[in-house]
Structure formats: structure tokens, C-alpha cells
Amino acid sequence: MRDATDGSTIGFWDDNPQAALFQKRLWKACIYCWPVCLITFLIFFLPIAGFIPPPKENWSADRLAEFYSDNLTGIRIGLIGSMFASALMLPFFTVISAEMKKIEGRMSLLAPIQFGAAMILVAFFQIIALFWLVSSLRPGRDPEVIRAFNDYGWLVWTILIPTYSLQFICMAVAGFMDRRPEPIWPRWASYVNIWVAITGAGGVLAVFFHSGPFSWNGIMGYWIPVIAFAAGMSMTAVLLLRRMRYEEGLEAATAEESATPAVARRSSAAPTQVPAGAS
């Protein structure tokens, strides 16, 4: 049933309608992992851990040790929560790769590259949360050690950009390759993805500057890349849902087409044969 030029999921789903329904729900659930991830991460990171805005890069070791000891329980709970929340990015990024594979066909490269880069991003979200947890583990220890682990976490947060950019570049290239009538990423969305890929790169300056806009708590080091990342991925989440609705419409239209001859043959039985939503 699948139209080769259209690349829709018609014919991809299981032949058993029950199984196909489950597959579709799973697909949708994986897309919805993104908003759930974003909201739960924000809750654990902002009010509970108090990591937004981040502790400043130019704080003394003692000041930083105080930041940790003042909110020990909140930081521990918040970081564990954000670890679980950030793991939800993986299902979402996997749907992105699955959609890319539909664009690319069997000889697919962008989809696995995006997936691999996404794995690195999610892995480091886990790793840096653990480093910050180490900072909070023994409040009495040498403040310099606390600061070193804290430094590591925030430097990764701002500078681990290359694979993050790669994800957005893969999405942009896939968007430009998409020749189907209703592409997932319209061309403007591909340009947005390129822009996000480049904008995030401003974070690398955090290693040179301990204060001001380019430090890890500055506007270029923190706010713009974080907001651009969240906004860019949210855009893709909306576009993936839109693509899913479009394919459901195609599927309904196909079902209607195959039902039409039946209408001609057995006109009395016809109305019950047309699936709901086809008209």
C-alpha cells in the first residue's frame, strides 16, 4: 500500500489492527516524552535544585561550598529527578531518527548519526548530574574539591556542543532532503535548525571567561543556548505531531479508496464499511 514517493507510514504498521493501534500510540507517546521531559526537568532543576540561574563561575570555593550545603537535600532530590527527566529525551530523539529514516530510505546515514549524537547528549546529562551529586555528597570536604566537580558539570553543560550541533545539522540536512509533498521540516524549519546548531556554539567561550556574558552563567554561555535548544526541539516535536496527523489523514483517505468499490458492489452495506474519520 505504501506510496514510494510519499514515504508515509502506511503499510509500516502491523497488519493486525490491534497491534498497529498500539504501535501508533507508542510512537505518539515517544513524541510526548519531549514536553514531559522539559517540564519535569524544569521543575527539578529550577525550584528544587535551585540550579537556574546557575551558581556563578567566579564564585570562591567557600561561597560555592555554602551554595551546596545550604540546599543539600533540594540539590540531591533535584538532580536525581533531572537525571530521570533527561532520560526521556532518548525516546523523543529516537522518533526523530525514525522519521529521518523514512526520508532517507534504506541507505540511511543521518538517522543513525543523529541517534548517536543524541546518545552522547543524554549520557552526559546523566554524567554531569552525577558529578554535581558528588559535589553535594560530603558537605564537610575541601571546598576546592567541591568546586572542581561543580566546574566539570557546568563546563560540560556549556561546552558539550559539537554533538548537540551535529543533531541539529542532521535534522537540517534531512529537512532539505525531504522531497515529499508534506515534508516534516519545512525549509524555514531547517534554517532554524542550522541557526540553533551555530548559536549553541557560543558556549565554548565559557572556558576563557569567568565572568560576564560568556561565562557559564552569562547570557551567551547559558541563557541563549539553553533557550535555543529547548525552543528548537519543541519546534521539532510540534512538526513531528503534525506529520503524524498528516499520515493519519492519508491512511484514512487510502482506507476510503479501498472501501469505495465495495460501495458500488454492495451499496446497502456500504456505510458501515467506511471507517470513522474518513469523510
Added chain:
Amino acid sequence: MSTITRAADEKVGRPKTEQHVPGEVGTWVFIFGDMTIFAILFVTYLYYRADDPKLFDASQKHLDQTYGAVNTLLLLLSSLLVATAVRAVRARKVQIVPWLIAGAFSCGLAFSGLKIAEWHEKVSHGLKPATNDFYMYYFVLTGLHWFHLIIGLFVLSFLFYLARKPEMSKRQFGFFEGGACFWHMVDLLWIVLFPLLYLVK
């Protein structure tokens, strides 16, 4: 099947506008996005400048305005050449287009050479990004602009390649216009950057 696909497409398809936007609409998303980032940087710079105007004024005196002024003229000239090239393509006078693009490219190259000479001079006088806030902004802002200029030079090389074709398709002309707009953005950013760093008192 195919007719159904098309019918379904028409249902969700967006209306097409007839007005002409140079390049693709998407390139403008990118250009405005980039300019927003620079605008935020400029405001941040002015904000920190207002904190310590004495330091900024004193440091600014060590900048050589000749470099800045010559570079401004170079970029304005290159923009003019690129704009003329786009007009020439529209008027189907294609023979001259590669020359115009090559001229713009040379201006960009000269800008880049002067910029590197200027940085080298500053660093050899002990004025580095770590010297003070002014030099931090000076190096970062001019550095980010230079990075865009280098991307722009690659874009111009691609335009040169397109210009040597006997006939451009509509899509290729879209790229040509979009690339020209990007180069104008590089020029525009410098025109704001030059007074901000070299002249603001």
C-alpha cells in the same frame, strides 16, 4: 493512490504568496536569528560599558581607527559589487557577474587580512582578551564577526561557481539571492560594530 495523495495535500497545503522575497524565506529566518544574537551582544556590550565608561574610553584610545575605517569601506564596496551582481543576473548580463563576485571576494579577503594584522598588533602590544573587559568584548565581537565573514567567503565562492553557469535555474537564483543577502548581513553587522567599538564616546 497518487491522486489521493495529491488531494490530501491540497487540503493541508498552505497558500503561496506572490510577493517577491529575495532568496528563500528560510534564509531570512536564519539572517534575522543571527542578527538577534548580535543585537543582544551589542546591548550587553553597551550595558557593561555603562558600568565602567572610563575604562572603556581609555582602552578604546588604543584602537587604530584607520583599520576600522578602511575595513568599513572595503565591506561597503563589496556589498555594492554583490548587489550589482544580483542586478546583472536579473538583467541577464551574465558575463560580468563572475568578475563582480570575485571583486567582492577580494574585498572580503583584504578585510580578513587587515583584521588579522590588527589583532596581531594588539596582542604584540600586550593587549589581550584577558587585559580588561573592553578588550574581551573587542576580541569576541570582532572574532564572531570575522567567523561570519569567513562563512561569507565560502558563500561567495559558491556564488562565483553559480555565476559561471550559462543559465541559472530559478532555484539556483534563489540561492544566489540568499547568499547575497547573507553577505549584506556581514556588512551590516560590521557597520554597527565599527562605531560601537571604535567611535562610541
